[in-house]
Amino acid sequence: GQQLNQSPQSMFIQEGEDVSMNCTSSSIFNTWLWYKQDPGEGPVLLIALYKAGELTSNGRLTAQFGITRKDSFLNISASIPSDVGIYFCAGTSFYSGSARQLTFGSGTQLTVLP
Amino acid sequence: DVKVTQSSRYLVKRTGEKVFLECVQDMDHENMFWYRQDPGLGLRLIYFSYDVKMKEKGDIPEGYSVSREKKERFSLILESASTNQTSMYLCASSYPMYPDGELFFGSGTQLSVL
Numbered sequence: 001g002q003q004l005n006q007s008p009q010s011m012f013i014q015e016g017e018d019v020s021m022n023c024t025s026s027s028i029f030n031t032w033l034w035y036k037q038d039p040g041e042g043p044v045l046l047i048a049l050y051k052a053g054e055l056t057s058n059g060r061l062t063a064q065f066g067i068t069r070k071d072s073f074l075n076i077s078a079s080i081p082s083d084v085g086i087y088f089c090a091g092t093s094f095y096s097g098s099a100r101q102l103t104f105g106s107g108t109q110l111t112v113l114p
Numbered sequence: 115d116v117k118v119t120q121s122s123r124y125l126v127k128r129t130g131e132k133v134f135l136e137c138v139q140d141m142d143h144e145n146m147f148w149y150r151q152d153p154g155l156g157l158r159l160i161y162f163s164y165d166v167k168m169k170e171k172g173d174i175p176e177g178y179s180v181s182r183e184k185k186e187r188f189s190l191i192l193e194s195a196s197t198n199q200t201s202m203y204l205c206a207s208s209y210p211m212y213p214d215g216e217l218f219f220g221s222g223t224q225l226s227v228l
Binding site: 004006009033035040041042043044045048088090101102104105106107 | 154220
């Protein structure tokens, strides 16, 4: 399948700080999504992006679909303790084996220190 | 609220045993998926189904099979469990407009094969 490179792998930040993480691919993606997995739960969709250049916000979260269609970033402003979890990027490309498949990044483990 | 329920939160099995992981969704979704989650590797697709009795291989189908006899239920079968199948298994479902739609995940089954 297609590869997504997600970074950083883990982050330790102080409560109140802003956070940024990103995903890159060597091939073009036509959909980018960001999921969050709380400890002990399954991932939940945070933001979906469908157009190159699209910038979308959901509360303190902002995500962008890169102009080249090969990258996306997620920003979290003013982090709080409940932001702890694993954040996954995911996307579909023209080269996916099936339109029903998403490719997931390896995840960013976020820890928020009081 | 959409609910995807996985039958077991934790399972411990012995090498060579046949293992069944069950998943039920209550939103009448056509599409259902099985992923495995390993640290540093993200989510990898094992199998998916877009209709009753229909299935397609994902990226890592070796050692697994699936069954979908009813629309709401999707089972993952490990015919002869091996230690390298120790992992977190996540079931998901989605509306027919996938991949533009959202994946709804269960809470996961942590399987340990001894």
